[in-house]
Amino acid sequence: MSSALDLIATCGLYCGACSFKLAVDENDRAHVRAMPARYEKAKEAELEACPGCRGEATACDADPCKIRACARTRELVHCGPCADFPCGILSAFANDGVPHHGETLGNLKRLREVGEEAWLAEQRARWTCACGARRSWYLRECPKCARTLTDHL
Numbered sequence: 001m002s003s004a005l006d007l008i009a010t011c012g013l014y015c016g017a018c019s020f021k022l023a024v025d026e027n028d029r030a031h032v033r034a035m036p037a038r039y040e041k042a043k044e045a046e047l048e049a050c051p052g053c054r055g056e057a058t059a060c061d062a063d064p065c066k067i068r069a070c071a072r073t074r075e076l077v078h079c080g081p082c083a084d085f086p087c088g089i090l091s092a093f094a095n096d097g098v099p100h101h102g103e104t105l106g107n108l109k110r111l112r113e114v115g116e117e118a119w120l121a122e123q124r125a126r127w128t129c130a131c132g133a134r135r136s137w138y139l140r141e142c143p144k145c146a147r148t149l150t151d152h153l
Contacts, residue, residue: 004120008078010053010071011093012108013100014120017127019136024049026134026143034138036099067093080111100137 007015015021019039023031024047032043053068054077066089071079079085086094086105094104111119127135133144140149 005077005116006052006054007120007123008111008116010065010068010076010078011090011101012078012080012104012111014103014107014123014127015050015052016123017100017135017137018050019138020047020050022134022136023047028143030143031136031139034136034140036138038098078108078111080108085112 009015019031019035020042023029029043029047032039032047035043053065067079070087070089071077071082074082076082079087079090085108090104090108093101095102107119110122114122129135129142129145129147129149131142131145131147133142135142135149141147142149
């Protein structure tokens with residue numbers, strides 16, 4: 001059974017704006033086609049739903065996620081409440097040059113400040129166009145109303 005908390009990745013990303021997730025959920029490749037060049041192979045590959053960080057088998061299992069593994073050993077849903085926040089593993093991820101990864105430290109700080117439910121409400125508002133369409137990280141134009149989006153990565 002999934003919950004709204006499933007949209008908080010262990011590292012602090014908001015899964016509700018994930019280009020891969022929205023491409024599957026909305027059946028619209030525009031979300032992945034707008035991603036940076038490093039994702040070129042994925043842009044035309046078969047779309048597969050990501051189970052997120054909470055499931056037993058995740059997309060990360062092919063390349064084990066050190067962040068997820070650490071959080072699991074500490075019995076944390078995400079890195080926000082960790083006593084060692086921000087650690088070297090998380091800082092390296094946030095600074096690896098992938099634009100949406102750069103949001104993780106700020107997201108986790110905000111999660112610590114306002115709590116999970118309030119943060120999720122903020123993220124839903126941020127990543128929903130005025131017309132009601134869901135937006136992903138790299139789209140510069142709303143897929144539904146074609147409005148230029150000012151809040152993207």
